[in-house]
Amino acid sequence: MSAPHDHAHTSTLSVEALTQLLETIFLRHGVSAEAAGVLAANCANAERDGAHSHGVFRMPGYVSTLNSGWVNGKALPQVEDVASGFVRVDAGGGFAQPALAAARPLLVEKARSAGIAVLAIRNSHHFAALWPDVEPFAEDGLVALSVVNSMTCVVPHGADRPLFGTNPIAFAAPRAGGAPIVFDLATSAIAHGDVQIAARQGEKLPSGMGVDSLGQPTCDPKAILEGGALLPFGGHKGSALSMMVELLAAALTGGHFSFEFDWKNHPGAKTPWTGQLLIVIDPSKAAGQPFAERSQELVRQMHGVGLKRLPGDRRHLQRARSLAEGIALDAQTLAQLRELAGH
Amino acid sequence: MSAPHDHAHTSTLSVEALTQLLETIFLRHGVSAEAAGVLAANCANAERDGAHSHGVFRMPGYVSTLNSGWVNGKALPQVEDVASGFVRVDAGGGFAQPALAAARPLLVEKARSAGIAVLAIRNSHHFAALWPDVEPFAEDGLVALSVVNSMTCVVPHGADRPLFGTNPIAFAAPRAGGAPIVFDLATSAIAHGDVQIAARQGEKLPSGMGVDSLGQPTCDPKAILEGGALLPFGGHKGSALSMMVELLAAALTGGHFSFEFDWKNHPGAKTPWTGQLLIVIDPSKAAGQPFAERSQELVRQMHGVGLKRLPGDRRHLQRARSLAEGIALDAQTLAQLRELAGH
Numbered sequence: 001m002s003a004p005h006d007h008a009h010t011s012t013l014s015v016e017a018l019t020q021l022l023e024t025i026f027l028r029h030g031v032s033a034e035a036a037g038v039l040a041a042n043c044a045n046a047e048r049d050g051a052h053s054h055g056v057f058r059m060p061g062y063v064s065t066l067n068s069g070w071v072n073g074k075a076l077p078q079v080e081d082v083a084s085g086f087v088r089v090d091a092g093g094g095f096a097q098p099a100l101a102a103a104r105p106l107l108v109e110k111a112r113s114a115g116i117a118v119l120a121i122r123n124s125h126h127f128a129a130l131w132p133d134v135e136p137f138a139e140d141g142l143v144a145l146s147v148v149n150s151m152t153c154v155v156p157h158g159a160d161r162p163l164f165g166t167n168p169i170a171f172a173a174p175r176a177g178g179a180p181i182v183f184d185l186a187t188s189a190i191a192h193g194d195v196q197i198a199a200r201q202g203e204k205l206p207s208g209m210g211v212d213s214l215g216q217p218t219c220d221p222k223a224i225l226e227g228g229a230l231l232p233f234g235g236h237k238g239s240a241l242s243m244m245v246e247l248l249a250a251a252l253t254g255g256h257f258s259f260e261f262d263w264k265n266h267p268g269a270k271t272p273w274t275g276q277l278l279i280v281i282d283p284s285k286a287a288g289q290p291f292a293e294r295s296q297e298l299v300r301q302m303h304g305v306g307l308k309r310l311p312g313d314r315r316h317l318q319r320a321r322s323l324a325e326g327i328a329l330d331a332q333t334l335a336q337l338r339e340l341a342g343h
Numbered sequence: 344m345s346a347p348h349d350h351a352h353t354s355t356l357s358v359e360a361l362t363q364l365l366e367t368i369f370l371r372h373g374v375s376a377e378a379a380g381v382l383a384a385n386c387a388n389a390e391r392d393g394a395h396s397h398g399v400f401r402m403p404g405y406v407s408t409l410n411s412g413w414v415n416g417k418a419l420p421q422v423e424d425v426a427s428g429f430v431r432v433d434a435g436g437g438f439a440q441p442a443l444a445a446a447r448p449l450l451v452e453k454a455r456s457a458g459i460a461v462l463a464i465r466n467s468h469h470f471a472a473l474w475p476d477v478e479p480f481a482e483d484g485l486v487a488l489s490v491v492n493s494m495t496c497v498v499p500h501g502a503d504r505p506l507f508g509t510n511p512i513a514f515a516a517p518r519a520g521g522a523p524i525v526f527d528l529a530t531s532a533i534a535h536g537d538v539q540i541a542a543r544q545g546e547k548l549p550s551g552m553g554v555d556s557l558g559q560p561t562c563d564p565k566a567i568l569e570g571g572a573l574l575p576f577g578g579h580k581g582s583a584l585s586m587m588v589e590l591l592a593a594a595l596t597g598g599h600f601s602f603e604f605d606w607k608n609h610p611g612a613k614t615p616w617t618g619q620l621l622i623v624i625d626p627s628k629a630a631g632q633p634f635a636e637r638s639q640e641l642v643r644q645m646h647g648v649g650l651k652r653l654p655g656d657r658r659h660l661q662r663a664r665s666l667a668e669g670i671a672l673d674a675q676t677l678a679q680l681r682e683l684a685g686h
Contacts, residue, residue: 085428086458086628115429116461116622122630143595160649171587173594181590183583234577240526240654243641244514247524251516251638252486252624254631259644279459279622281595285429287465288597295594298586301602306503311583 011334012326018056019044024341025059029066031073035098042097042128047327050318053193054129056333061270062127063340070269071095071125077102085114088253091124096148096276099124100133111142111280119278120253125271126150130170131184131312133278138172138180141292143281146170149249151272152259154188154230157239160215162229165258165272166192167245174283175299176292183311187242188230195221195230248277354677355669361399362387367684368402372409374416378441385440385471390670393661396536397472399676404613405470406683413612414438414468420445428457431596434467439491439619442467443476454485454623462621463596468614469493473513474527474655476621481515481523484635486624489513492592494615495602497531497573500582503558505572508601508615509535510588517626518642519635526654530585531573538564538573591620 013021019040026036039062047055065071075094079102082088087107091099099121110117126148137144150165168191170184186192190209198205199221212218213227224230232238250257255275263269283291299310329337356364362383369379382405390398408414418437422445425431430450434442442464453460469491480487493508511534513527529535532552541548542564555561556570567573575581593600598618606612626634642653672680 080630082628083456083458083625085460086625088628088630090630113426114457114459115426116457116459117428118459118624120629143590156645156648156650158650158652159645163644163648169584171583173587173590181586183587185580185583233580236654237528237576237581240514240528241512243524243645243654244516244526246641247486247516247638251634251641252626252629254629257637257641257644281461282426282429283595285425285431286463286595286597287423287431287433291594294600295590298589298594298600301506301600302499302502302586305499305506307499307501309501311579311586 009331010328011331012328013334014326015044015048015322018047018327018329021337021341022056022059024343025063025337026073028340028342029063029073031066035073035075035095038097038101039095039128042132044327045132046129048319048322049315050322051129051315053191053197056329056337057193057197058127059337059340064268065125065127065270068263068266068268070263070266070273071271079103079106081106085110085117087117087119089119089121089124091121093123093273094125095271096121096124096126097128097133100276100278107278107280108137108140108142112282115285116279116281119280121276121278122253122255123273124255124276125273126276127271129184130168131172131182133276134170134172134184135180135182137280138174138182141174141284143174143283143291144172144278146276146278147245147249148276149246149255149258149272149274150192151261151274153192154232154242155211155215156243157232157236163259164232164239164242164246165274166230167242167249167258169241169245173295174292176290176296178296178299179312179316181295181299181310181312185233187232187238187245189233189238190230192230195224199225249275253277352674353671354674355671356677357669358387358391358665361390361670361672364680364684365399365402367686368406368680369416371683371685372406372416374409378416378418378438381440381444382438382471385475387670388475389472391662391665392658393665394472394658396534396540399672399680400536400540401470402680402683407611408468408470408613411606411609411611413606413609413616414614422446422449424449428453428460429463430460431463431465432467434464436466436616437468438614439464439467439469440471440476443619443621450621450623451480451483451485455625458628459622459624462623464619464621465596465598466616467598467619468616469619470614472527473511474515474525476619477513477515477527478523478525480623481517481525484517484627486516486626486634487514487621489619489621490588490592491619492589492598492601492615492617493535494604494617496535497575497585498554498558499586500575500579506602507575507582507585507589508617509573510585510592510601512584512588516638517635519633519639521639521642522655522659524638524642524653524655528576530575530581530588532576532581533573535573538567542568592618596620
């Protein structure tokens with residue numbers, strides 16, 4: 001599957017219709033009703049927002065990993081109330097998003113009461129973009145930070161073999177008179193999904209993104225995917241942040257490090273079985289002018305020094321377009337999705 | 344002043360003697376006894392650990408900013424107990440380190456009880472390295488993250504004029520059978536102190552660090568300092584993290600953004616008047632194997648893929664050497680320090 005703009009023959013679906021189609025696929029492949037709704041909305045919304053590397057492009061991977069028995073689509077997340085600012089969830093070998101959904105009310109209640117709260121998800125699979133996990137907190141007036149580790153594919157700065165995952169960091173903050181400030185960045189030089197898309201489309205990558213199976217720098221996405229590895233972004237600094245993500249998302253949750261799980265008995269397995277951490281802060285506890293007014297002032301000043309686009313701006317434009325005009329999918333992609341749905 | 348290795352004539356002081364000398368300088372320039380002890384230990388320990396850009400190199404700047412009346416060396420930090428996980432401090436226009444010291448017992452108590460706690464320092468000046476603020480928490484078995492914004496000298500990615508500060512992020516985590524894992528990274532491509540040292544020593548910088556007064560890329564540290572600006576590390580990703588630091592350290596504390604304060608009526612002022620945020624987590628609340636054993640396992644695996652040196656390793660080597668052999672200072676530096684101390 002590839003991004004819709006590459007094909008002349010496209011169909012247009014409403015966000016609701018796409019969500020429903022994806023939900024059918026999840027249900028048909030052993031996912032519980034509750035988790036199917038969460039995962040379908042997550043994936044359809046990524047496609048809606050133009051985040052193609054985490055949109056319907058991921059569906060064959062979801063199906064493959066579910067069919068392999070690697071992930072438990074029917075897992076019931078167990079929420080543990082540990083302390084006045086600390087919530088844990090055992091995701092039971094299921095996906096992280098339903099675990100977050102199950103713990104979210106308690107997490108928000110604690111953040112509003114204590115001023116800050118942390119959610120530690122373990123025994124979970126994360127196969128989606130990270131910004132959808134934090135954005136809703138900012139829409140509710142809270143500041144949220146999340147990290148998730150993934151699977152060994154990044155060479156630590158100064159090492160010669162891969163160890164870390166792409167280990168993204170996502171952040172969301174409310175803003176007065178505008179959409180929340182949201183970013184989601186892989187601590188690898190490039191996201192794994194973007195390497196896969198480049199390989200599929202036969203495109204070269206910019207230099208500095210990865211190495212081949214011999215550890216030599218390469219711009220060939222296939223060489224990175226076939227025995228090669230990614231590099232961290234920003235040299236030793238990105239590498240330090242990736243290490244921090246391993247510690248927060250795995251050591252602090254009771255989850256697996258990116259190098260610890262072994263899926264070789266599950267051919268077709270695609271999803272990293274790790275952990276995820278979320279920190280949520282209630283900015284109404286802060287001194288001074290309301291946070292959302294202050295963040296709006298920062299944005300105003302950023303535009304004042306010549307910044308054309310904030311992180312997330314492109315996503316909001318695409319979101320508005322998708323909601324108004326529907327989501328365009330090429331004929332081949334839509335046919336594949338319908339086949340996966342048993343239509 | 345320059346790093347000691349550049350001069351043939353050096354004197355050696357014990358860490359205690361250097362700390363005492365610096366304390367005398369602070370006391371002589373209007374700093375309270377309590378703050379002088381905190382600041383002297385911070386600065387002497389940076390020198391002890393080989394962090395020359397934040398060691399005695401900073402002392403003339405401290406004196407200059409104190410003499411200008413820009414910072415209140417006798418400020419009494421006001422600690423505010425806001426919620427079960429939220430502590431605020433009004434630093435009263437003084438330095439951030441005494442404010443942190445004043446709030447630290449309450450912060451640690453809350454972190455151990457709630458599982459996580461946040462300290463929001465406002466109305467504060469920070470002129471030191473950030474790792475000394477987080478390392479002690481890890482030595483007490485806690486995980487700590489801190490951010491501090493500084494003063495406009497970094498061009499946001501995609502903008503054409505500076506707005507952000509160097510905005511460092513520091514992280515510390517305990518480790519079984521070894522020193523804590525600690526890093527401290529400027530979200531600028533290079534720390535401001537390192538640009539000053541390069542300018543003083545007549546050295547060129549690597550490319551990608553900054554721009555001149557016309558916004559053009561330059562490797563000349565003087566061109567960066569005289570009307571030019573720094574770039575964020577890692578392109579749009581480092582820039583997003585720098586933006587996050589502004590939001591956490593200023594908007595969430597009630598402090599100033601890096602572009603908001605105006606010191607033009609205080610000639611000689613050097614210190615950014617902003618805010619600082621610390622998040623402290625108690626890993627004993629986490630599920631699974633003890634955190635410190637898990638972090639040690641991560642370190643073991645990092646060495647296993649060929650990593651020679653962890654962030655902080657060089658600092659620990661230098662620390663051990665300084666404690667055993669004393670701190671070497673060149674004759675000129677020592678003479679300047681003694682003059683500032685009125686000896």
